[in-house]
Amino acid sequence: MQAAKPRIPLSLVTGFLGSGKTTLLTQVARRYHDRRLVYLINEFAPADVDGRILDVDRDTLVTVAGGSIFCQCKVTEFMGRLKQIHERSSVSTEPIEGVVIEASGIADPKVFGQLLEETRFDQIFQLCLVLAVVDPGTFGKLRHTLPNITAQIEAADRVLINKTDLFSPAAITETRNELRAINPAIVVTETQYGRFDFDIFTPALPRHLIGQYAGCADPNYAVMELAYTRPMDIERLRSELSALQNNIYRIKGFVPATKGYAYIDATPSGVNVRTMPKIQIEPVLVFIVPPEHTPTAATLRTRIARGDFDL
Structure with a gap:
């Protein structure tokens, strides 16, 4: 019997608009420069801006613009992109070694694990780390009015408190306490410029979160x-x-x-x-x-x- 092919490791990066997700992906590209990765960038706006500032080979970059990959209008396109990534890897002599997805800043990622199971993509991709990036300057102000921000923390295995060089120790401590109140099990790291020192492709424990696909238009934006x-x-x-x-x-x-x-x-x-x-x-x-x-x-x-x- 032929052994099953290993699943492609996949990590999801979330965080509100301007928190530093693309800066983090720049750090990912540097850390894993010797691995064959694909970066899938999700832009809420129609124009692909973030994908154009990420310094990686264009053939390793995939974009989905004009809405959240977890909304009803974009989920089919998102699944199509994942299918293309798998097909490209399957016929290559150098298979893809990992996928990093940057979700749009307004995304609610709690539906992602459920989405992979429903489409049977969980047999192709192994969901590893869900990593949230937080800006202390906006997190506390906006999380009570924008539910997606809270959902991003609920879905995350780890969170980076980014831009700590711009805020006081008291503000950082307050942000950390708010994060713990939302998700007591989350691992919190403080950083600047999206730097990190852990493996984003370490398999995380199953969370079994249940979410809802967002509508095509979000009245909050x-x-x-x-x-x-x-x-x-x-x-x-x-x-x-x-x-x-x-x-x-x-x-x-x-x-x-x-x-x-x-x-x-x-x-x-x-x-x-x-x-x-x-x-x-x-x-x-x-x-x-x-x-x-x-x-x-x-x-x-x-x-x-x-x-x-x-x-």
Whole structure:
């Protein structure tokens, strides 16, 4: 009798918008540089921004954009991507050694184990670690109003309290206590820049969580985009975004600058800007905001579109 093929290890990374999931994946790529991994990036917005800043070979990167992989509108596409990964590995002389999934920041991952069982993908992929990334600047403020944030901690085996260099010891302790209150069994690690020192492909104990597939539209979030091609005054834009920090969940994307492009990443914890000589998609800004602040975000979008921040 032919021995069954070993299952492909699979780890899931969750965390709210701007917590540092893609930064963590950069650390994963460095740590496992000698292993054949595939990265599946899930973007809530239609534009694939995070996948474009992850420094890995394009043939190891798979994206699902325009909604959560655990919502009714995207789950079929998600399963199709996993099937393609398996088929590619099955015919290769160098099979895939692991899959890392970055779920969108609004995802409720409690349904994932159930999803693998229902589709029989649990016979192909071995769900290992479910790892949540937390930003102390937003976690305590938002978890009581956005249920997906709590669900991410309930589903996790481990959590990284990220960006600890930006917050006081008291804030870190408060975050740790809140995490323990939600999931007493969770393993908590404090870090900066998504660094970690454990194996993300260590099989975790079965949790048997039960979740629900999300609807196609989440009333807790408003999303808009803006494509832009003229060079912008990045410092003026940074200042404007800083003034809006408390009214947004995240504004991110690529915009033309004096030389090359700038990657913009604005969250309630701060505004980060990184220069890039070139990009692989058209310049675009993605706005994800609370619905009640849609008019504020729309006003900024209009101002950018009419050239208020042009050089």
